[in-house]
Structures are given as structure tokens and as C-alpha cells.
Amino acid sequence: MSKLIKSPAGADGDFAAKLAATPAYPQLRLNSEALDSNIRVMAEWCRERGVELAPHVKTTMSAPIIERQVAAGAVGVTVATVDQVASALDWGHVRVLVANEIVDTFGLLRVRTWLEEDPAREIRCFVDSAAGVKAAAAAFDGATVALEVLIDVGTPGGRTGVRGVGEALRLAGLVCATPGLKLVGVAGYEGVVPNSRAEDTVTAVDRHCQLVRDTYLQAATYFETATPIYSMGGSAFPDRVIAFLPDLGEVPGTRTILRSGCYVTHDHGTYAAVSPVPGLIPALSVRAVVLSTPEEGIAVVGAGKRDLPYDAGLPSFLSARTADGATKTGATAAVRNLFDHHAVLTGATGLEVTDTVDFGISHPCSAFDRWPEYVVTDGDGQGIDVWSTDFRRSSLAPHS
Numbered sequence: 001m002s003k004l005i006k007s008p009a010g011a012d013g014d015f016a017a018k019l020a021a022t023p024a025y026p027q028l029r030l031n032s033e034a035l036d037s038n039i040r041v042m043a044e045w046c047r048e049r050g051v052e053l054a055p056h057v058k059t060t061m062s063a064p065i066i067e068r069q070v071a072a073g074a075v076g077v078t079v080a081t082v083d084q085v086a087s088a089l090d091w092g093h094v095r096v097l098v099a100n101e102i103v104d105t106f107g108l109l110r111v112r113t114w115l116e117e118d119p120a121r122e123i124r125c126f127v128d129s130a131a132g133v134k135a136a137a138a139a140f141d142g143a144t145v146a147l148e149v150l151i152d153v154g155t156p157g158g159r160t161g162v163r164g165v166g167e168a169l170r171l172a173g174l175v176c177a178t179p180g181l182k183l184v185g186v187a188g189y190e191g192v193v194p195n196s197r198a199e200d201t202v203t204a205v206d207r208h209c210q211l212v213r214d215t216y217l218q219a220a221t222y223f224e225t226a227t228p229i230y231s232m233g234g235s236a237f238p239d240r241v242i243a244f245l246p247d248l249g250e251v252p253g254t255r256t257i258l259r260s261g262c263y264v265t266h267d268h269g270t271y272a273a274v275s276p277v278p279g280l281i282p283a284l285s286v287r288a289v290v291l292s293t294p295e296e297g298i299a300v301v302g303a304g305k306r307d308l309p310y311d312a313g314l315p316s317f318l319s320a321r322t323a324d325g326a327t328k329t330g331a332t333a334a335v336r337n338l339f340d341h342h343a344v345l346t347g348a349t350g351l352e353v354t355d356t357v358d359f360g361i362s363h364p365c366s367a368f369d370r371w372p373e374y375v376v377t378d379g380d381g382q383g384i385d386v387w388s389t390d391f392r393r394s395s396l397a398p399h400s
Helices: 013-020 032-049 063-071 082-090 105-117 130-139 165-176 199-222 238-243 270-274
Strands: 027-031 077-079 095-101 122-127 147-153 181-188 229-232 255-258 284-295 298-301 316-321 332-338 343-349 356-360 373-377 383-388
Touching (some): 027 032, 032 063, 082 095, 105 122, 105 147, 122 130, 130 165, 130 181, 165 199, 181 199
Parallel strands (some): 181 229
Antiparallel strands (some): 027 284, 284 356
């Protein structure tokens, strides 16, 4: 491990050994003070608006982060796959929303098994087709529990979800008439648009939010629960989601649940540019070593596509340090392009071989999944722990 990662006073031998076993560079680094601040900020933002938060934990798939989100008031967790349900259950979470369709028999039977094992568990998923309803009904035939589902409302040219109110109502009627299934709400996802505040983008977001609201209100007569769920994403456009919530009293007992996940670390790119939630702080960075300065103004750093997200913009140069950890105040650079394990920087000044560079990232969901372990730092950047992620669970792994 780098000499920059130091055990805090009083650290035990196991902690020191864990740090020592961590590869030196590159490192994914999480500022724990910024993390805790973001969790508090988003929890308060939701409380002030009377909505609940079930964070989409696919962003991090890291148990210590998720524990902090739940401790701050999250009512459950959201996941995208059945394997992620297994991880959430292993971590002790009993309220799990699968923001996706589950249509394969093996996946549905796993969910049935988990629900029958423990009646306290709440595992819900989305439906958007008669074929999906049929598959779920077959898997839950004769079950002692029902599968609770939400009608998924999509956007033209987007991902899953019905495309109109009429289609949603027909599906709602089918769910209610199908043994083994229980309709508990409606869900949408307003994020299938460019992450920008351009007028046409916001108009598209508003159009989708209005459709989800209309669908929810008209489907209310089909709900088979006293506390129906109105669920939206809420990462980039939570303010637009709030603007289209059903009015109080229109559907008694309504629970509005946002599924935002990226707020927890925020970023230096796409979410920094569009998030309307004040006070969120970028908490995530990648530190790597300058390997070569082959031409004037060019530096090559040992981190690339395998280490840095690039689906929502290239990483940004934040700062540089000497190998001994001293800040290099005059260093500048910009990422030109990424190879598998190299980043080429141009406009590089004040950088030398063996220096380290910190990069800010855009889109946390594409950062954590590259790292089985990452360094947790205090507010001054000193390493205090190493946490792990769980993106590689085998679908055949037993649940315990």
C-alpha cells in the first residue's frame, strides 16, 4: 500500500494488515466526510418534501455505504437484478424493490423462496406485459405468499415499461385477476434522457412525470393495498418528480418513494452539472501514478478504461502530488483519451514520473463496479479503511 495510506491512531493489527494488502495504485478513493454529508443532505431534502427514499444501491453495491443510507432514514433499498436482491438480503435488508422486470423462472423461484422463508421480507418488482404476468403467475402457483408488483411506465424509445395509460390499465386489471400476484403501485423512470437542463430535456422529463402521475391516478381502483406506492428515480431530476406528485388525498395512503442512488457520492461531472439538490459534494476520486512524460506537455498516467468511468464524460484532473505526498500547486493537465490501463494527459505542466494524480469522475454507477475494494479516506485524504463491493455474485451462489 502507498505510504500515503496510514493507519489512524489506535488502529489494530487486522486493520493495518488489510491496508497493507491493498494494491498501491491506481486506487478508487472515497471521502467519508463527503459521503456522510451527502447522506444527511438527501435524507433531509426528502423529509422536507414528504417523500421517502429507497436508494438504488446498484450505484455502489457496498454494504458499509448502504448501512449508512438506511441509518439516515431510507425505508428500504432498490436493486436491478435478482443477484442484487441476494446481496441485499445477505446484508440484512428486508425491504427490497427490484426496479426491473423479473421474467425468468429461476429468478422468480428464487424470489418466491426468499419470501416464503421469511414473511417479514418485502420483495417487490415491476411488470409491463401480459407475458411477464404469466411467467410470474406460473412461478408463484401454489405459493404461500403473493408477489407484489408495480406497473412500470416507460417512455417511447426508452427502456422497459408500458407506453400509455390504456395499456397500463389493461395490465392492472390482468394483475388483479391473476392468483399469486398483487398490484401495489405504479413506477416510472424520468432519467432516460440526456443529463442536462436543456429546455427540451426538461420538457421530456415533465412529459414522462405527467404520464406516470396520470397512470397512477387512473389505476388506483386496482391497487390491492391500503398504502400504494408511487415510485420514481429521482437522481438527476428529483425537483421535476416532486412537481408532478399526486395531490394529497387523491389516492389515500400513497407512499411516494424515490430511488436515487448517485447522490450518495455525487460526482465531478454529469450529476454535478444537473442535480438540483443543494449541498451535495463530490466524494469519489481515482488516484494513479504518472508513468511517463514522453513529450513536452504530455503525461501518461497508470489508470484507464478498466479503472475510470467514461460513459458520461472523461475524468477531470483534480490535483497532483509528489511521490512523498506533497501537493504540487502548479500542476495542470486534462485527460485527452483513455486506453485500457493508461490515461493520456495533455496540457500537462508540473508533472513528473512517480507523481500521483487525482481524477474526479462522472457517473458513480460506472465507477464502483470496476473495483472489488476501495480506499476510504478522512476529509484530509488520509486512508482510514478499505471497503469492498459485491458486483460479482454468482447466480448459483447459495443464500445464507
